[in-house]
Amino acid sequence: xxxxxxxxxxxxxxxxxxxxxxxxxxxxxxxxxxxxxxxxxxxxxxxxxxxxxxxxxxxxxxxxxxxxxxxxxxxxxxxxxxxxxxxxxxxxxxxxxxxxxxxxxxxxxxxxxxxxxxxxxxxxxxxxxxxxxxxxxxxxxxxxxxxxxxxxxxxxxxxxxxxxxxxxxxxxxxxxxxxxxxxxxxxxxxxxxxxxxxxxxxxxxxxxxxxxxxxxxxxxxxxxxxxxxxxxxxxxxxxxxxxxxxxxxxxxxxxxxxxxxxxxxxxxxxxxxxxxxxxxxxxxxxxxxxxxxxxxxxxxxxxxxxxxxxxxxxxxxxxxxxxxxxxxxxxxxxx
Amino acid sequence: xxxxxxxxxxxxxxxxxxxxxxxxxxxxxxxxxxxxxxxxxxxxxxxxxxxxxxxxxxxxxxxxxxxxxxxxxxxxxxxxxxxxxxxxxxxxxxxxxxxxxxxxxxxxxxxxxxxxxxxxxxxxxxxxxxxxxxxxxxxxxxxxxxxxxxxxxxxxxxxxxxxxxxxxxxxxxxxxxxxxxxxxxxxxxxxxxxxxxxxxxxxxxxxxxxxxxxxxxxxxxxxxxxxxxxxxxxxxxxxxxxxxxxxxxxxxxxxxxxxxxxxxxxxxxxxxxxxxxxxxxxxxxxxxxxxxxxxxxxxxxxxxxxxxxxxxxxxxxxxxxxx
Numbered sequence: 001x002x003x004x005x006x007x008x009x010x011x012x013x014x015x016x017x018x019x020x021x022x023x024x025x026x027x028x029x030x031x032x033x034x035x036x037x038x039x040x041x042x043x044x045x046x047x048x049x050x051x052x053x054x055x056x057x058x059x060x061x062x063x064x065x066x067x068x069x070x071x072x073x074x075x076x077x078x079x080x081x082x083x084x085x086x087x088x089x090x091x092x093x094x095x096x097x098x099x100x101x102x103x104x105x106x107x108x109x110x111x112x113x114x115x116x117x118x119x120x121x122x123x124x125x126x127x128x129x130x131x132x133x134x135x136x137x138x139x140x141x142x143x144x145x146x147x148x149x150x151x152x153x154x155x156x157x158x159x160x161x162x163x164x165x166x167x168x169x170x171x172x173x174x175x176x177x178x179x180x181x182x183x184x185x186x187x188x189x190x191x192x193x194x195x196x197x198x199x200x201x202x203x204x205x206x207x208x209x210x211x212x213x214x215x216x217x218x219x220x221x222x223x224x225x226x227x228x229x230x231x232x233x234x235x236x237x238x239x240x241x242x243x244x245x246x247x248x249x250x251x252x253x254x255x256x257x258x259x260x261x262x263x264x265x266x267x268x269x270x271x272x273x274x275x276x277x278x279x280x281x282x283x284x285x286x287x288x289x290x291x292x293x294x295x296x297x298x299x300x301x302x303x304x305x306x307x308x309x310x311x312x313x314x315x316x317x318x319x320x321x322x323x324x325x326x327x328x329x330x331x332x333x334x335x
Numbered sequence: 336x337x338x339x340x341x342x343x344x345x346x347x348x349x350x351x352x353x354x355x356x357x358x359x360x361x362x363x364x365x366x367x368x369x370x371x372x373x374x375x376x377x378x379x380x381x382x383x384x385x386x387x388x389x390x391x392x393x394x395x396x397x398x399x400x401x402x403x404x405x406x407x408x409x410x411x412x413x414x415x416x417x418x419x420x421x422x423x424x425x426x427x428x429x430x431x432x433x434x435x436x437x438x439x440x441x442x443x444x445x446x447x448x449x450x451x452x453x454x455x456x457x458x459x460x461x462x463x464x465x466x467x468x469x470x471x472x473x474x475x476x477x478x479x480x481x482x483x484x485x486x487x488x489x490x491x492x493x494x495x496x497x498x499x500x501x502x503x504x505x506x507x508x509x510x511x512x513x514x515x516x517x518x519x520x521x522x523x524x525x526x527x528x529x530x531x532x533x534x535x536x537x538x539x540x541x542x543x544x545x546x547x548x549x550x551x552x553x554x555x556x557x558x559x560x561x562x563x564x565x566x567x568x569x570x571x572x573x574x575x576x577x578x579x580x581x582x583x584x585x586x587x588x589x590x591x592x593x594x595x596x597x598x599x600x601x602x603x604x605x606x607x608x609x610x611x612x613x614x615x616x617x618x619x620x621x622x623x624x625x626x627x628x629x630x631x632x633x634x635x636x637x638x639x640x641x642x643x644x645x646x647x648x649x650x651x652x653x654x655x656x657x658x
Contacts (some may be wrong), residue, residue: 015381025417056410059521059522059523060521080424093490102533110416111464133431168608169379197380197418198378198379198548199377199548199549199550199589199592199593200588200589200592200604200605201378201603201604201605202405203592203593203594203602203603203604204604205604206594206602207604208516225521225522226522226594227522227596228551228593228595228596229594231594231596231599232594232601232602233594234344255596266523267596269522269523269525269526270522270596271526271551271552272549272551272553272554272595272597272598272601273531273550273551273553273554273578273590273595274554274578275554275576275577275578277551277553277554278533278555278556278558278574279531281534282526282527282530282555283531283532284523284527284529284530284543288491288493288494288524297633330434
């Protein structure tokens with residue numbers, strides 16, 4: 001696969017380059033016997049341009065969180081290449097990894113779990129600053145106030161002394177975002193940032209992320225299982241299934257004319273509030289996502305695919321096709 | 336007109352907490368006809384799960400006050416003794432699929448036995464008959480009968496949720512309460528479980544109370560919407576009308592906050608927070624966040640009837656005041 005034809009090649013300056021990334025985990029039985037390998041991320045290639053917002057969409061177990069954790073340096077890649085701001089992740093020493101953590105901000109799924117319960121907000125936000133060498137307490141306090149202001153926790157003084165349990169879920173998530181932003185990162189990885197929150201609150205969080213991304217010209221990698229939020233909060237989408245991308249493209253094109261049967265199934269399963277929904281069944285492919293220990297040969301979606309072609313889809317891995325300009329799909333139907 | 340299957344009148348449920356009395360349900364009334372489904376739609380803390388627990392008397396110990404009437408086919412089941420309620424109502428006539436119940440299956444009992452258990456406990460069936468019925472019910476919800484001999488850990492989340500659904504169905508109750516039945520599941524699994532529920536509703540005429548915060552999912556099943564906010568039902572409407580356009584300002588704001596796949600309008604969140612139920616405001620409970628707030632909202636609104644069989648707890652619909 002040439003770089004130019006890669007799913008997400010972009011002509012503008014690349015902030016993040018990922019090439020054929022694999023993150024595998026070895027399962028252990030009784031603590032030492034090898035009981036198989038989980039192919040959580042299994043050959044993923046893309047680029048993120050500086051300042052763009054991209055969503056990775058997939059169901060639980062498709063590898064999207066592992067992909068995020070690998071980019072953050074929290075899981076070790078088994079194979080492949082990750083280059084952030086021109087620096088390859090694989091060869092980083094401890095100091096470089098620390099710099100990476102300042103370059104990449106992480107917004108976790110569960111805000112309550114992400115915030116230390118025994119630290120007040122001021123302390124939680126001071127921690128990264130201290131670790132990254134801001135030794136002047138006044139400077140730290142100034143930055144903490146500015147960060148709280150930016151995420152809409154105003155007036156900041158009202159929140160500094162509070163502990164996480166005294167805040168609502170939405171406020172906690174704003175603190176998590178403030179912490180992710182406080183070192184002025186160039187990339188934010190948000191892993192299901194709103195899946196634990198109510199609808200009326202979650203949209204506020206997504207709008208906040210979008211505003212910050214646009215104002216600061218940040219790159220945002222937004223990981224979600226919810227395709228309906230994607231249109232409003234990302235410009236490009238990567239659809240992931242069983243450890244791989246199955247379709248990538250610009251948001252509007254992909255949502256309005258999905259090319260891969262899996263994307264089509266996902267879109268058909270979404271219920272926009274509509275009074276006619278109750279009168280009809282939804283077209284849902286049977287079965288469940290495959291085991292990542294022994295993924296099926298050929299196309300990984302073929303056991304559930306309504307268009308699967310015997311002798312082809314169950315045997316040969318589909319290569320990348322470009323059925324629409326700028327929209328890539330890994331499916332033999334485009335042959 | 337035929338007697339409704341379920342009629343809930345002025346249900347109140349308060350909890351004792353360290354900080355004072357929490358008014359989880361504060362005068363909730365609604366009706367459900369046989370064969371129909373209603374959604375109790377609302378966000379966390381609005382009292383929707385408390386309502387499910389109150390209907391089935393699965394209450395925690397710190398209940399400070401529990402009053403109102405719950406009529407099932409005209410009989411006040413709130414007035415029954417605990418013993419009679421357990422024997423005659425719970426599980427035999429009303430069953431429930433609790434939130435995250437798929438994680439509450441007994442890990443050391445085979446799936447088939449767990450599904451058959453309600454028949455053995457509540458209906459006194461023979462083991463072999465119950466097992467046959469369990470196999471049949473599992474097939475109905477999309478679980479192959481050969482899963483009977485498996486243990487819950489061998490099943491995926493979606494499969495376990497189907498098993499829990501089979502447990503609620505097996506006694507053929509008149510009413511099934513579904514508390515966030517699909518919220519922890521993946522999109523495709525969610526959609527296929529909603530398909531199963533629809534089919535059961537169409538084929539057996541079972542009635543459902545669906546409890547969820549998810550506007551999209553609720554539109555999959557229901558005939559009526561009861562929108563809840565801060566311990567009260569603030570709008571009761573036919574589903575058709577509600578999903579086209581809610582009447583109550585909270586309903587409109589909630590609908591506008593839902594990102595829709597095929598809608599270009601930017602979703603907007605609702606500023607502020609629901610009121611503290613330890614000390615709810617005297618007037619309308621949504622007033623503080625409401626864009627239409629005006630003078631009367633300082634007093635508690637009654638239910639106003641709107642055309643199309645809709646009702647809303649909102650002064651905007653007070654025709655008298657506006658002349």
